[in-house]
Amino acid sequence: MKMREPFSRHQRQLGRDMEEEVHGIVIVGGGICGLATALALHRKGIPSLVLEKSETLRTAGGSIGVHANGWCVLEQLGIAPELRETADVVTEFHDVWQQEQGNKSVVVPVRGELRWLKRKDLIETMAKNIPSGAIRFGCHITKIHPANPENHGAVLTTLDGSVIRAKALIGCDGSNSVVAKYLGLTPPRSFPRMLLRGFTRYPHGHPFGPHFLRLRCNGLFVGRSPMTDQLVSFFVAVWHPGADATKDPRAVRAFVLERLREQCSDEVVEMFRDLDPESLIVLTRIWYRPPWQVLLSGFRRGTATVAGDAMHVMGSYIGQGGSAALEDAVVLARCLSRAAATGGGGRRELREERIGAAMAAYVRERRLRVARLSLESFTMGMLWATKSLLTRLACLAIVALLGTNTLGHTHYDCGRL
Ligand SMILES: Cc1cc2nc3c(=O)[nH]c(=O)nc-3n(C[C@H](O)[C@H](O)[C@H](O)COP(=O)(O)OP(=O)(O)OC[C@H]3O[C@@H](n4cnc5c(N)ncnc54)[C@H](O)[C@@H]3O)c2cc1C
Structure with missing residues (x-):
């Protein structure tokens, strides 16, 4: 009917x-x-x-x-x-290139x-x-x-x-x-890139001063900048690991943490490990x-x-x-x-x-x-x-x-x- x-x-x-x-x-x-x-x-x-x-x-x-x-x-x-x-x-950018033949670093003052x-x-x-x-x-x-x-x-x-x-x-x-x-x-x-960003809290104060770190190593790009004396903003850009690996945010986080452990200092690893989960944004395309x-x-x-x-x-x-x-x-x-x-x-x-x-x-x-x-x-x-x-x-x-x-x-x- x-x-x-x-x-x-x-x-x-x-x-x-x-x-x-x-x-x-x-x-x-x-x-x-x-x-x-x-x-x-x-x-x-x-x-x-x-x-x-x-x-x-x-x-x-x-x-x-x-x-x-x-x-x-x-x-x-x-x-x-x-x-x-x-x-x-x-007040300053700290640019670091991590290379096999040793690190290269440059300090650039922020103008403005x-x-x-x-x-x-x-x-x-x-x-x-x-x-x-x-x-x-x-x-x-x-x-x-x-x-x-x-x-x-x-x-x-x-x-x-x-x-x-x-x-x-x-x-x-x-x-x-x-x-x-x-x-x-x-x-x-769009570029197929994986980018994670968020911030990390340091209840007892962070040790980084007013410096924005930009660290590049082997397909990995880490940015770290203080927001206040207890809050630090960061981003991590990595080569896209393929569509399957980006479906589960927990897997993405684990993948990035592993890459950071292989290549970066404890300071960077801890910053990422302790991030505020509410602040985390994962992008798979730019x-x-x-x-x-x-x-x-x-x-x-x-x-x-x-x-x-x-x-x-x-x-x-x-x-x-x-x-x-x-x-x-x-x-x-x-x-x-x-x-x-x-x-x-x-x-x-x-x-x-x-x-x-x-x-x-x-x-x-x-x-x-x-x-x-x-x-x-x-x-x-x-x-x-x-x-x-x-x-x-x-x-x-x-x-x-x-x-x-x-x-x-x-x-x-x-x-x-
Ligand atoms: C990872 C990342 C890091 C960044 N870092 C920086 C940085 O450090 N400094 C900087 O200056 N910029 C940065 N940017 C860029 C910046 O975030 C954007 O350029 C900015 O947010 C653009 O603002 P917008 O209002 O134009 O667009 P959006 O922020 O995208 O806002 C669009 C709004 O429109 C609404 N909307 C969409 N479609 C409709 C619809 N059909 N009807 C009704 N509402 C709708 C959405 O819900 C949203 O609220 C970054 C971007 C990304 C992705």
Whole structure:
């Protein structure tokens, strides 16, 4: 017997139409970039709505290194003093190459401010400075289509079938971005690498001083940086051991511990062995948008654009993805604010015809900066992975030209909000 559907198509459509909401600026994704963008807009008096698919703030992910360029942004957002209280400054890089013929080590002073923040602290500090109700959790955007042929505005559909109309759409939804797809961007690529990161607690204080150790030995790359006097952030990158070995996180941990025992000092082994299990993140692929795509892609469609990893995911080789996302937020809010007119009650309003121009200005301002960062990150990734002498030489030339080793990219100030 054929079952009759409880509602006709017309009735279902009517129900959805009734649920349809209309908003000004909608930000998809409440990660570092989405929250920074909402906060930057809020500081400029422009309201926005953040749609986040998780049910709560996504605070997992251990730590994040924030360099001088990131701190410039945090200053503009008004949250730098509070965050400085949570993390100590790092003053030196200790680079060590462990080789059969003996170790080679170099000490490089950190120019500018570098601190390792807990992602939780960064995310929570931004979120609490955004007006309540401006972040909507459990809102997973699955489809987007243009509101009209001129692409002024977008219509977003959520996983549960609700419809949200946005005058302006900002995709801060990470590397697998639904907004990037709507803009027609090519999906990012990935390197098959295994990377573990987290932090370790030293209740009686750690002995490492304000020094960031970067240890390379035989296909293994270990980073270790103090966050506070009792907390140390680390990452371990190893050659991918094959898909089977990465299915069980406990097996991955055991595999890495074994590799560290074979090649590293007790200090490094103990740090990894005693890690805080809640902080551990295991990645088996490193996502990146190739620099030539960042240079050439169309990052705007009418009144929609992307920021953060959705625009320029770049792996963690130079530790700049997060800070670049923060820079995007300030530049985008500045451009939108220039386009906003003050309406009644002092509230700032954006007219659709000016939003597109503001977004175009944002893309123009960001393109070369993020293309350079993407190139540096890509080159460092290749340098670590390649066995070809020619590729190595080409990579070393790019690194020297761009000043990657001296962290030239961190001496960048994206300007006032
Ligand atoms: C291992 C590792 C180490 C790193 N270390 C550093 C570092 O030391 N320093 C640094 O500056 N950067 C670092 N990065 C990069 C940095 O973490 C990212 O660049 C940054 O988190 C990007 O923020 P985002 O907000 O653009 O994206 P994400 O953090 O990915 O946030 C995207 C958000 O969008 C939500 N979302 C996704 N799709 C949808 C949808 N369809 N609907 C609704 N919501 C959606 C997600 O739930 C998420 O909350 C590192 C990255 C990795 C992987």
